Amino acid sequence: MAIRVLAVGRKHESWVSEGIDRYAKRLKKPFDLSWQLIAHSAREHDAARKEESERLLARLGSDFVVLLDERGKAIDSPTLSRTLLRPLEASRSVTVIIGGAYGVDDQVHQRADFVWSLSPLVFPHQLVRLILAEQVYRAQEIAGGRSYHHE
Numbered sequence: 001m002a003i004r005v006l007a008v009g010r011k012h013e014s015w016v017s018e019g020i021d022r023y024a025k026r027l028k029k030p031f032d033l034s035w036q037l038i039a040h041s042a043r044e045h046d047a048a049r050k051e052e053s054e055r056l057l058a059r060l061g062s063d064f065v066v067l068l069d070e071r072g073k074a075i076d077s078p079t080l081s082r083t084l085l086r087p088l089e090a091s092r093s094v095t096v097i098i099g100g101a102y103g104v105d106d107q108v109h110q111r112a113d114f115v116w117s118l119s120p121l122v123f124p125h126q127l128v129r130l131i132l133a134e135q136v137y138r139a140q141e142i143a144g145g146r147s148y149h150h151e
């Protein structure tokens with residue numbers, strides 16, 4: 001079991017890639033991250049959101065789905081650690097979704113098991129990838145009782 005990220009958009013930009021690699025090197029099962037990039041739609045607004053959401057839904061299966069959305073629920077890092085570990089320990093894969101420029105539609109919201117807000121502020125997609133990588137590393141360290149995270 002592992003954590004898969006489904007992200008709408010192009011490959012990691014270099015400044016993001018460097019940061020993600022930094023954390024990825026320190027990740028071990030079940031917290032290792034794999035990335036699947038979903039092509040963004042050539043359309044705009046609602047039409048793009050719908051098309052990208054269909055592409056995301058087609059890849060979900062029975063995973064525990066965490067949707068990143070600024071309107072979701074803000075949680076602290078220990079709660080994130082438990083939220084990720086619980087399905088992984090029950091042999092269920094976790095998929096984390098990062099939407100495109102227009103976010104995702106209601107169907108993806110309804111499918112999500114947990115909608116996670118990093119902040120009410122909207123962050124650029126690439127930065128969200130980097131924050132996610134660091135928070136998954138932090139979740140791993142909390143689960144292992146190590147000293148990276150100080151309350």
Ligand SMILES: C[S@@+](CC[C@H](N)C(=O)[O-])C[C@H]1O[C@@H](n2cnc3c(N)ncnc32)[C@H](O)[C@@H]1O
Binds near residue numbers: 068098100104118
């Ligand atoms: C540029 S944002 C799109 C924002 C857009 N207003 C929307 O309706 O979702 C791209 C993606 O980054 C993620 N994102 C951006 N800010 C976020 C935040 N504060 N918390 C959680 N996810 C965020 C979401 O997955 C979002 O779909």
